[in-house]
Every structure is written in structure tokens, then in C-alpha cells.
Amino acid sequence: MKCGVVVFPGSNCDHDVYHVWKHVLQQDATFLWHQDETLKDCDLVVLPGGFAYGDYLRAGALAALSPVMAAVKRHAAAGGLVLGICNGFQVLLEAGLLPGAMRHNASQRFVCRDVWLRVERDDLPYTRKLRSGQLLRMPIAHAEGNYEDSPERLDALEAAGLVAFRYASPAGEIDPAWNPNGAARAIAGICNPAGNVLGLMPHPERCAEEILGNTDGLAIFTAALETLQAGQNRQAQLYRQPGPARRLGRQEERLEALP
Amino acid sequence: MIARVTVYPRREILDPQGKAIRDALARVGFADVLEVRAGKSFEIRLQQEDRELALRELREMCRKLLANTVVEDYAVEILNGDRP
């Protein structure tokens, strides 16, 4: 299965994601240039971490206008897998592929540390190897990870079950003391209604190998891989059929009915 | 033509940066400050000489790039060459 890692000028976790897909999972991986207009037949597209275009103006804002993003949008609309990590998540928000916006961390400082993540959805193509409620330990490293939206839209997001990960205490509680950036509702990652687009602030690619002392992030990549292998085509049927897909159908309407 | 675009967090959205600045001002003795909203300001020099066309273009820039309207409001002014 082929993973395309998008390289914007200023991306800096592109090689890390490539490394996991290529060397840890032993799969085909390639880089996609921000000016590319096609995705070179990639099954999974990853928007990696970094500071695309220096993160000037707002993180992800300038990158969202890149030519490659039109192709990424087409891929997403066709049900293809799109994973945005950290800066990639910010790009997905700015590009409108996921709802909401990122603001500066409540501390007004860059923060790099490990956090606890509570899995909220275990039925996504990226989370099917996890259990809801399970805790993962993952590094974060960002200055703008304070997820925000209007209260009504946040309610709609929750109602639609689109929150994939939340920052939690080691006991799995939602607790401001364990929220590293002030994100609304402790949101660390969200997906689109179809579940094929996922954005998250933590870095699963930084904890996917034994030598780094933590492999909690690997499951996200292996799940995506297994999803693709099970589907054997880019439509990746699997995650569209069972329970969650039906549930999501209804909620999608609800989300769109908002003012 | 020189214009100024101001972008602020929307009223209903928390402004932690503004709050942090108000608190910091209070700490250094400006007890008088009731509220601070922290936003961005862009001074933009345009070739366009027509005021109306310039304004239209500037608003377009805001929608497309300068503001994230999910969380931000924007305002556009023409400075007529006299910068503050």
C-alpha cells in the first residue's frame, strides 16, 4: 500500500512519517510536492507536521492554498484516507476538510511533551486496532493546538461523534490539568463524518518504534494499512459499512443543519 | 493606496491571549485596563487606486486568507497615505 507524504516548504516531520511507513511497516512510500496536482496513486495521504510556509499568519493557513490541496480534497471526497498530523491537522482545518480552528496554546508558548490521549472512536480506519476509552501516550510539539469553535458547532461535532481523541489524565478523566493547550472539550483529534479524514495534534510517528521507548502510535499506522489491505482498493469499503457509518449518516445531516 | 486590515477573535470566542495581556498589564501596574482583545493588523500597499475596488479586493483577501472566519472577524480601512 502506498503512502504519499505531502511536503510543503517548511514541513519537517515528512521524513519521520515516511520512515514509519517505509521502514517500520515496510510499505511503499513517496513524497508529494506542494505544487503537485496529482497524488501519484497513493492510497493514504499524510499531511505531516512542521511549519508549512513558516506557519506565518496562522498555522496551516498559507499551506491550505497550495495546489496539492485540491488533489487532497478530491481524494478525501472519494473516500480516500487522509491523515493530518499536527501541522497537517492545522492545514486540514484551514482547508475546510475538517471543522473548527486552531488558536495559540493557552500558555502562549510552544509545548513539547508526552500527553495521555483517550481514544473516543475505535471504529475509524485509523483506530480500529484500539478500544474506546483506551489511553495512549503520545508526544505533542506545537504552539497552536488550542482547538476552538463556537459552542454550537462544538456541540454538533460531539453529537456527531466526530471527536476521535481527547487529552486525558492518566486515569482517563477529562481534566484541565491534563489539557496541554487549552483545547475546547480537550479535543486532540477529530475526523470527518465519513471517517476517512483524521486530524490530530499528537505525533503517532514519534512513538512507533521500540528504540524510542514508546510504540503507542504505531497502531494508527497499522490500522490504516490493514484498512487499505482489507479494502484492496482506494474506496476502502470496510469502514463505510458497519454500524458507525449508518450512525454517521444521520449525524452528518445534523451538522449541516447548523446556522 | 495603503490599507489596514484588522483581524480580531470573534466576540463569542475566548481570547486567552488578550486575557493574558490584560493580566500582565495589571501586574505591571495598569489597573485601569478593563479588557484587552488581541488581534492582528496588516498594513497593505496596493497598486489599485480606486477606493471601492480596493475595499472589495481587501475583503476578498480577508475571506480567502487573512482571517479565519470560523474564529475571527475582520475590518478593512483605507489609510489614505496617512499611517498612524
Add this chain to the structure above:
Amino acid sequence: MIARVTVYPRREILDPQGKAIRDALARVGFADVLEVRAGKSFEIRLQQEDRELALRELREMCRKLLANTVVEDYAVEILNGDRP
């Protein structure tokens, strides 16, 4: 009283953010933009009702906290209640 403080990088100093924004605007079709300076804007609500005293206080805030005068210039305006 409501005031606005605008803080910009000093003229002669490199403004990488302004440059990146100008380049991005050009890429999405705003070829008309000659220059962008990217700065900060603070909307400040004060208890002070006297205009002169308020201005003095605001300038003091700029020097002490809001602007870093080594690299930034600032400007202070009283908005008289009418926000842009």
C-alpha cells in the same frame, strides 16, 4: 474609553511574516499587492475617561509591555466607542 494600539515591525527591519503573506496573496491571484507589513493590534478598554491621560497611559503600556521598541514601532488611537 476604547483604544486601539497597533504594533508593527520597524520599517528597516526584516518582516518575514509580511513577506510570506504577500507572496501567498500573489500566489492566489492578488497580484496587485505591493507590500504587506504584519503586526499586532490590541483593542483596549480603559476605565480612564480623559483622553490625554488615556493616551499617555497607553503609550506607557506600549513601552513597557505591548511593543518591543528595539524591533517594533507602535501607534495609539482612541476609538471613541466606534470600533471598526
Add this chain to the structure above:
Amino acid sequence: MASIARGEAEPPVTAELARAQGVTAEELERLHAMLGRDPNYTELGITAALWSEHCSYKSSKVYLKEFPTSGPHVVQGPGENAGVVDVGHGWVAVFKMESHNHPSFIEPYQGAATGVGGILRDVFTMGARPIACLDALRFGEIDAPRMRFLIDGVVRGIGGYGNCVGIPTVGGETGFHSCYNGNILVNAFALGIARRDHIFKARASGAGNPILYAGSRTGRDGIHGATMASESFDAESEAKRPTVQVGDPFTEKVLLEACLEAMRGGAIVAIQDMGAAGLTSSTFEMAGRGGTGMVLDLDRVPLREPGLTPYEMMLSESQERMVVVARRGQEEEVARIFRRWGLEVAAIGEVTATGRAELRWHGERVADLPIQPLTEEAPVYRRPAAPPADLAARQAPPQVPQPADQGGALAALERLLGTPELGSKEWIWHQYDYSVRTGTVVGPGADAAVLRLKGTSSGLALKSDVNPVYCALDPRTGGAQAVAEAMRNLACVGAEPVGLTDCLNFGNPENPEVSWQFREAVRGMAAACRALGVPVVSGNVSFYNETEGRSIHPTPTVAMVGVIPSLDDLPAGHFTGAGDRIVLLGRDRGEHGGSAYLRLLYDVEQGRPPAVDLDAELRLARLLRRLVSRGLVTTAHDLAEGGFAVALAEACFGRGLGAAVDLEGIGLAGADLFSETQARALVACRPEAAERVLREAEEAGVPAADVGAAGGDQLAVKSGGELLRAPVAALREIWATALPRALGL
């Protein structure tokens, strides 16, 4: 020879003007003799920059020669943009450290940020991909004027730049002392890796080869930065303040990618970044090393604003710029790569065989200077040196109060752990991305940082060290101690040192005391390097660190790099298993001169610093490496500031695992819990390995004692009676919050 143009607005060169630029009457005379005529303003400016202390090392050169610079691993010693050592598997490590002290004091964010930018360029200029940074910071007392602002700005600046470029900052050091109240130190280190046969040098060769300019445009930034770094601070420097250089890490990141890509193509002859003294030093040094000449057409230099004079263009320190000598006919190949990354490129001249630099502008020749006399043959001084008059008083043995007089050992420990000096630095390093690039196996917070070499089983270890208080009391011992401590930190993760870089921060070298401090510190370092077998492969000197005539403590920061053959049995810096036996290696000699205990608790900075026994250090380091490589130890942590008690507490903090030790057998008690005798470390091992560890120590000739075991949630120390007992969590809280608390956060 045709006449040299003199710009209309440019003043004629007089002895007074020269002095204002830091050029002495003799140096002006020398320049005059070299040219056979009067220099013009531009030529004087170029010469002032090249002969500044910062670029020419004129006061330090004679001493730096004493460093050992070769060894089995050395591929490139001092003299290039960075040093290069072989680290096995066909890889080399390329590293260097540099100061950005003065700019950081003026504008901490930009000063620190551009310091990181500059050192990264020094590394990728050599064809290496940077993989890690360290930052060695010295601040004044937190309550000193502007100090909170400076600390905040420096930390944000280092993070702001390194995080954006995507190079992890994996370690460093941070100290606080009143001697830095008016002159903080910001030393940035970067390390890159490259294939051994892919190293690039900055030697311009091949007459007719085009000289390209790539990267950001030139503005009036930091004109006189190099000469400023060669002057002391006074009230006037406020007025002389140049336009602050602003860093653009985004441009740096694309410049890095473009340079590495272009270097793979074979169209590049030489490449060099524009650092201090910008276009001047980069072009002159490249031609100087290559023994060539050059013609530059200044009309083609990309400018940020119109109207820059040749003088300004040659001395601007705008950031993120490179000079590239391309193979003739292949310049378009190079240019294409830079443009693809969105960077500007311009051909600004060509290499010649004349040995001279000829600058043209507006159809005139605006400078014509011989290159080698200005670079390779710059003036060299052996400044008068004399020990400080009060040396004997400073070194007089101090009174050492016992902790019992002041609430006991626990109170002393708590107070030490609660100082910003000994407290955790995590408030700083949590603002740095230390895990990007997925190479960081051990990040900040341990002894040495460890990076894996992807595709191999081995790793690199790095750490920076220096104790300025020791150096002030006895610079020779202090210099040696910095090298020894760095090696000890490396040994704790099983690393064998392969080379070091340094950043020598001192006061005004024209002051005989400073000159003496410098000479002594360098000799101490050199002796340690020789004895320990660690070559110096690059470095930097920063003089004139003084305010209103008061010098900083001599601060020769050392950053050492080592190789770990296998990462399989890496011990932690903290206790990891309940029941693990704790073994203390090395023997205490009750040394308190310059100790943290005396300085931070009693405000006494006196005595001889702990003696450095290089043989003992070598034996200890060998033993530690052996223990690690055999997988015998689960924990290894060296003893440093604060001595045994602080090291033991730190070893408990990592996992919150306690320890119970009894020191009666080794007779350690009272103030000596905090003594700073060198060549000591704590290790812990599974109980069944304890005997083996002790035997290995004996064979290695290192005193060793099993002093207790890890476990529980209390830290308990007895020696005869109980000396201290406290919950680890409470101590950890004091230690972890020390810095933010002092900052008022």
C-alpha cells in the same frame, strides 16, 4: 593601478575613523603598507570586520594552537565552518558551537534565534543534515533588571527557530550568576551527519567559476555586528545599536533543503554561509582558504531596500544567505534547485586567480584588496597576561558550615533543589521540540542526550558543560573540569568521546587578568583533552563580555560528542527498578571550593575548585562504558553541582522511585553530602549484578561501594544516624517548580 572610487557621502579614512571601527593605528599602518595607498571607507570597513576579534581570533590564536586537534576519528579539525569526526558505518558527525551573547542582550528573541540559525548554517554548509541542537545559557540573577524578559526571550527565540526548522534541541545547560547581569551568554551548538565522502568545504577554486548568492535579500541588518561582538557594552552601545537582525527560520529550512539538494548534484565547488560580517567574511574566507581571488559585481546583490552602499552591502548581516561557487557552465543547474524551493539566486561575481578581491559598483571599482594578507595573515597578538591580584584570597580555603547548623541536611537539600541553578530546567526544554526527526532516544533531562544513527545499531551522545565558578577561582582547573565533566556525562550512557567543540566566553582580552584567565583555561582544557584523548575539532571565542568594566566569570563552554556502539542496554539517568542496588563510584575528598552548597546557601565563592584527577576520570569513564556495554547497570548518573545528595535526589525524580542509602561505610556525612569532588558517579544494578559491578570497579581501579537500594517513595540517607528522609514527591515538586517559581510564573 586604477584609482579607487570614493563614495560621495563617504568620509575620508583617518586614524580616528579607523579607531572608531576598532582598527588601531598600527593596523591601519599595516593596511596602508599592504595597499601602497590610502584605503577608502569601504576597504576600511571590510578590513575592520576581517581583523575584528570575532573574525580574526587575533588575541586567542596563539593559545588555541595548544589544543590537540587530531585523532583517529578526526576528518576535519578547526579551520572550516565546523569540525568533522568519523562516527562509523560510513557516517561523519559535523558540529560546532557559537556564541550570540551581545545580540541576545539587545534583543533576546532575535538574538537567540539568529544564533541558532547561524550555527545550523555552519553545519549544513558542510553538506551535513543537522540532526540536533544544544543550547548553553548563562543568565544573571533573575531579579536583575530586564532578566526575566531576557530569559523569556532567549528561550522563545531558541525554540522559535529550532522548532520551526525542525531540528530537535536535545539538551544544554542553564546557569544563573550575578556576573551575567549585564552580559548574558547564549551559546548554540548544532550537530549534523553526512556520508564520509560527501563533505563540502569552503574553498573557492577554479578561476572563472561563477559566484552565486542565494537566500534572503540584503538589508541594513546588523551592520557592524562583528565589530560589536568585539567591543564591550557601555551606555553608548545603546546609541550605536545596529538594526537588529531578524531571523526567518522558514527561509532557513528551505535554504537547508535547497543546499543539501544542490550539493548532491556535483555542480557546487564550494559553499559558505554569510555569518558575522556577511558578504565580506564569506567571500574573503572562501578565497583566502582557496588561495584565489574574486570579482564581485555589487549591482547584482539582491537588496531588500534600495540605496545600500557598497560598505553596507559588504557588512550587512542579514540572515539566511549563502555564497556558492558553482562549476562554470553548471550555475543554472544550481540556480534551478534554489528557485524550486522558492529562493532567490543571483550570480554576483566570479573566482579569479589574482589573489585580490575587486568590488565593482555603478561602473566603478569601489574596493581592491589583497585577500590572504587580510585573512590568513591577519594581525596576531599575544596580550599581556597577569593573574588577578586577589587570587590568593579567592583561593583561600573557605569555612564550611555544617548543615546541622541550619536545619539539617534535608533543609539544605530542599533549599538547593529549589534554586533555579539546581532546579529542573524542564520549563525551558518543554518549549523546545526535542523529539522531531524521531532520532532522540534520550532527550533533555538526563546526563547526556542520545540520538540513534538510523540504519545502524549505534548512537551518538552529546552534552555541554562548564562550571564558571570553578573557572573564576582557578581557570586552569575549571577548563579541565569542563572537559572531564562532559566526558563523564557521556560515559553515563556508554559513549566513547570522539571530539569536542567549545565556545570560550571571556571578558576584555586587553585586560591582563582576562588574558591570563583565557590562557589558563585553554591550557587546562588542552591538558584534559590530551589526557582523555578527545580532540578539539571546532570552536568559537567570544571576548569583550563585560559591562561597565566588569567581566563575566570565564566561561569556556565545552560540548562533547561521543559514539555508543549499541543502544541495546542503555541505562537511565534515574532509578528504574525497586530493589536495584545503588553503587557509588569514586571517593569523596570533601572539596567545597566553589561548590553550589557554599555559593547558593552561604553566598561564599571561595577556595580552590575540586581537583581534577584526569587519570581517575579516565578510569571512571572506562568503567562506566564497560558496565553499560555489558548491560550490567540499569541506572548511571554522574555527581556534579550539589554533590552526592543532589545526584541521589535527581536519580529518584525520573520515576518517583525512592532510595535508602547508608553512608557510614564510606564515611560520608554532614556538609560532605554536598561536596563536589570530581570523578564520581552513581550507578544502580539488579541485585544479582551488584557483586559483578563491584568487581569490575576494583579491576578498573575505581573505588566503589554498595550504599543501598532503590525502592519505595521516600529518599532516606543515613550515616550512623538518619541524616535525611523525605517523600520523593515532595522533593520533586520543589525541584520541578524551582525555575517557574523564581520567574514568578
